[in-house]
Amino acid sequence: MSTQVIETEDDLDFYVTPKPDSASDGHPDTHQDYEHENGTMLGFWIYLMSDCLIFGILFAVYAVVGQNYALGPTPAELFEIDKILLATFFLLFSSITYGFAVINMNQNKKATMMLWLLVTGAFGVGFLVLEAMEFAHLLHLGAGPDVSAFLSSFWFLVGTHGLHVAGGVIWLLVLLVQVLIFGLTPANRRRVLCLSLFWHFLDLIWIGVFSFVYLTGVII
Amino acid sequence: MSHDTNSDTSVDSHGSYKSYLTGFLFSVVLTVIPFWVVLGKPDIPTGLKIAVIFGMGAVQILVHVIYFLHVTVKAEQGWKLLSIVFTAVLLVIILAGSIWVMYHLNTNMMPGM
Numbered sequence: 001m002s003t004q005v006i007e008t009e010d011d012l013d014f015y016v017t018p019k020p021d022s023a024s025d026g027h028p029d030t031h032q033d034y035e036h037e038n039g040t041m042l043g044f045w046i047y048l049m050s051d052c053l054i055f056g057i058l059f060a061v062y063a064v065v066g067q068n069y070a071l072g073p074t075p076a077e078l079f080e081i082d083k084i085l086l087a088t089f090f091l092l093f094s095s096i097t098y099g100f101a102v103i104n105m106n107q108n109k110k111a112t113m114m115l116w117l118l119v120t121g122a123f124g125v126g127f128l129v130l131e132a133m134e135f136a137h138l139l140h141l142g143a144g145p146d147v148s149a150f151l152s153s154f155w156f157l158v159g160t161h162g163l164h165v166a167g168g169v170i171w172l173l174v175l176l177v178q179v180l181i182f183g184l185t186p187a188n189r190r191r192v193l194c195l196s197l198f199w200h201f202l203d204l205i206w207i208g209v210f211s212f213v214y215l216t217g218v219i220i
Numbered sequence: 221m222s223h224d225t226n227s228d229t230s231v232d233s234h235g236s237y238k239s240y241l242t243g244f245l246f247s248v249v250l251t252v253i254p255f256w257v258v259l260g261k262p263d264i265p266t267g268l269k270i271a272v273i274f275g276m277g278a279v280q281i282l283v284h285v286i287y288f289l290h291v292t293v294k295a296e297q298g299w300k301l302l303s304i305v306f307t308a309v310l311l312v313i314i315l316a317g318s319i320w321v322m323y324h325l326n327t328n329m330m331p332g333m
Contacts, residue, residue: 042296049307056311060318085255092247095288099240200288204281211277215258219269 044194048201051164055205058160062153062213067220070148075217078143080134084214087130088206091165094123095203102196110184113192117176120199124169131162154213161209164202171195235290243287250280 101116135155138144145155175195179188254273256262262269285291291300 042299045296045300046303049303052307053310053314056314060315063315063319064322081255081258085251085259088251088255092244092251095247095284096240096244099235099243099288100237103235103237103240197289200284203288204284207277207280207284211254211273215254215273216270219258219266 038190040190041193041197044197048197051201052205055157055160055208058153058157059208059212062157065149065153066213066217068149070150072148072151073141073143075150075214075220078138078141079214079218080137081214081218083130083134084210087127088210090123090127090130091203091206094120094127095200097123098196098199102192105184105189105192108184110179113184114176114179117172117192121169121172121176124165124172124199128162128166128169131158131165135159157213158209161202161205164198164205168195168199168202171198235287239287243283246283246287247280250276250283 097116097120101113101120104113104116138151143151145152172195175188175191178191182188254276257264257269257272285304291304293301295301
């Protein structure tokens with residue numbers, strides 16, 4: 001019975017996103033292929049690793065020029081650690097709520113999954129709002145990216161992370177619409193798992209940002 | 221029906237409530253300690269504070285990799301672990317190399333800085 005339903009979803013998925021290799025149609029283990037044997041998940045993981053190198057280079061730039069203040073403001077004068085703590089917990093909460101969404105997806109609970117994804121998105125938006133407020137505050141203090149090498153590298157690093165989070169939120173919203181229209185098709189499951197990797201990865205990068213840039217910055 | 225076999229493998233590779241909550245609790249502790257070191261202003265040397273911040277950060281990254289990103293020896297026939305180890309090696313070379321070279325360059329160019 002349920003296999004029948006899945007096959008129709010496969011058909012639907014085939015029309016929405018045509019794939020050159022549709023030879024797996026009809027095989028009983030198509031589902032596992034999507035999650036474990038399909039190259040997409042590993043390919044996306046490799047993309048994340050290359051993204052990790054981008055962040056690594058931005059961290060290296062910050063490490064090299066992050067203390068060149070050019071008589072401008074220093075981290076201790078600019079950063080508000082209590083707000084960073086709040087932003088950190090927003091991302092941490094969003095990571096675990098995304099985990100709950102994936103668990104519910106694996107149990108085929110579509111409504112609960114979408115609810116957890118919405119909560120995740122809300123935390124992501126909350127993080128972005130905090131970041132936007134911080135950037136506005138910095139600009140208000142006259143600490144834009146053009147003031148010193150420290151601020152250039154800071155804006156570049158934290159801004160790149162923020163752009164990634166914004167991209168993740170947009171992706172999340174689009175995915176919610178897709179799940180709403182097409183249901184938990186194999187393609188949508190794979191997309192949810194890809195975004196899950198992306199989302200947890202951004203939280204991981206944030207650990208480096210708050211440890212290295214913010215916390216170390218204000219006591220050094 | 222076909223999801224029964226599916227969920228069996230999913231528990232391993234995509235986590236359970238228990239594993240996510242374990243990772244979350246570890247992360248909370250590993251986040252609160254470094255923030256307390258800065259916000260609580262404990263009476264310890266700056267070098268030790270930085271060591272605590274970096275140590276906790278490194279451990280928390282490992283916690284995320286294991287509990288949230290589900291990197292295991294078996295995931296994707298080992299390619300997931302292999303690629304992240306390779307990336308980590310590259311990052312160490314990039315970061316340590318940049319800091320080492322540029323620190324000496326700074327010292328030589330601007331004595332006393």
